[in-house]
Amino acid sequence: MAVYTDVSPEQLEAFLSTYDLGRLRAFKGIAEGVENSNFLLQTEAGSFILTLYEKRVNPADLPFFIGLMQHLAARGIDCPQPVKNREGVALGTLAGRPALIATFLYGTSVRRPSVANCAALGTALAGLHRAGADFTASSRVNALSVPGWRPLYEQAKDRADTVAPGLSALIADELSVLEPAWPSGLPAGVIHADLFPDNVFFTGEELTGLIDFYFACNDLLAYDVAICLNAWCFEPDGAYNQTKGRALLAAYRTVRPLSDQEIAALPMLCRGAALRFLLTRLVDWLNVPPGALVRPHDPKEYLRKLRFHRSVTSPADYGVAS
Numbered sequence: 001m002a003v004y005t006d007v008s009p010e011q012l013e014a015f016l017s018t019y020d021l022g023r024l025r026a027f028k029g030i031a032e033g034v035e036n037s038n039f040l041l042q043t044e045a046g047s048f049i050l051t052l053y054e055k056r057v058n059p060a061d062l063p064f065f066i067g068l069m070q071h072l073a074a075r076g077i078d079c080p081q082p083v084k085n086r087e088g089v090a091l092g093t094l095a096g097r098p099a100l101i102a103t104f105l106y107g108t109s110v111r112r113p114s115v116a117n118c119a120a121l122g123t124a125l126a127g128l129h130r131a132g133a134d135f136t137a138s139s140r141v142n143a144l145s146v147p148g149w150r151p152l153y154e155q156a157k158d159r160a161d162t163v164a165p166g167l168s169a170l171i172a173d174e175l176s177v178l179e180p181a182w183p184s185g186l187p188a189g190v191i192h193a194d195l196f197p198d199n200v201f202f203t204g205e206e207l208t209g210l211i212d213f214y215f216a217c218n219d220l221l222a223y224d225v226a227i228c229l230n231a232w233c234f235e236p237d238g239a240y241n242q243t244k245g246r247a248l249l250a251a252y253r254t255v256r257p258l259s260d261q262e263i264a265a266l267p268m269l270c271r272g273a274a275l276r277f278l279l280t281r282l283v284d285w286l287n288v289p290p291g292a293l294v295r296p297h298d299p300k301e302y303l304r305k306l307r308f309h310r311s312v313t314s315p316a317d318y319g320v321a322s
């Protein structure tokens with residue numbers, strides 16, 4: 001569950017009185033998510049999400065995340081729109097935590113994305129990249145790109161083989177391949193960096209919302225595509241579904257063309273994306289606090305994906321032709 005900080009009705013009423021959202025009708029904690037405390041608020045003005053930012057979010061990054069959501073919402077992207085208080089400020093403090101009220105998005109996330117869902121995601125991802133292109137108010141380095149991987153490996157290497165035999169050596173080998181060969185000079189801009197199915201809402205086949213911008217950063221746009229191929233186009237048995245990959249990539253390219261260089265780099269970018277999630281999951285898996293209520297994500301899922309990418313010989317294997 002993800003309510004780490006309790007909020008009393010009195011605290012919330014006092015906080016809400018600084019906004020033009022009317023009186024509080026109801027509020028409840030939201031179980032999903034692992035990073036921050038989230039509450040669903042019902043006020044006289046409608047439904048909203050209240051987020052209290054917990055320890056893993058650096059307060060210095062909040063103006064970037066909030067400014068980005070404001071920028072994207074103003075450009076028609078279906079993302080949470082930060083609500084400003086009567087003084088025109090979106091970020092507040094509640095129960096000793098940085099706090100944000102944002103608009104509620106309708107729809108539900110899909111557990112097993114269909115080909116149509118993958119296509120809709122490709123369109124939305126390219127739309128996000130285009131809408132973010134002129135977000136220059138602030139920037140944020142991707143702490144989980146190549147320079148961030150080796151420190152994660154150092155934390156996990158001694159115990160990695162308890163998760164899968166040979167894992168430590170395999171990661172060391174990956175790092176030695178990816179660090180010197182990581183693409184540079186490809187189109188860059190604002191990326192979501194964590195656009196997994198649980199962060200995308202659908203109503204029927206229509207994509208109605210993108211949430212959880214708390215890994216967003218400035219990086220290669222095609223790296224975001226690689227993250228999505230990993231998160232959306234594998235089957236539960238570990239097989240890559242080329243039909244889904246083709247649908248995602250083709251839809252993306254109708255909104256934002258991919259250059260020949262970006263296509264050529266896809267196998268490397270997909271490997272890197274798989275390694276990034278393998279590493280963060282591995283570190284979390286090996287460091288579950290005693291009595292934790294949140295179950296960590298399975299690192300082996302990303303080990304299987306990484307093994308697939310190591311076997312890829314051409315971008316065509318992902319369902320794209322240059």
Ligand SMILES: Nc1ncnc2c1ncn2[C@@H]1O[C@H](COP(=O)(O)OP(=O)(O)OP(=O)(O)O)[C@@H](O)[C@H]1O
Binds near residue numbers: 034038049214
């Ligand atoms: N704007 C929104 N509209 C509707 N529901 C939302 C919104 N924002 C968050 N939620 C709900 O809250 C849940 C948790 O949100 P979110 O994924 O941002 O949390 P988190 O703690 O950052 O989690 P994680 O990083 O593990 O995905 C979502 O699964 C969704 O159910």
Ligand SMILES: N[C@@H](CCO)C(=O)O
Binds near residue numbers: 194280
């Ligand atoms: N999407 C990440 C979790 C961070 O939100 C994962 O599945 O490993």
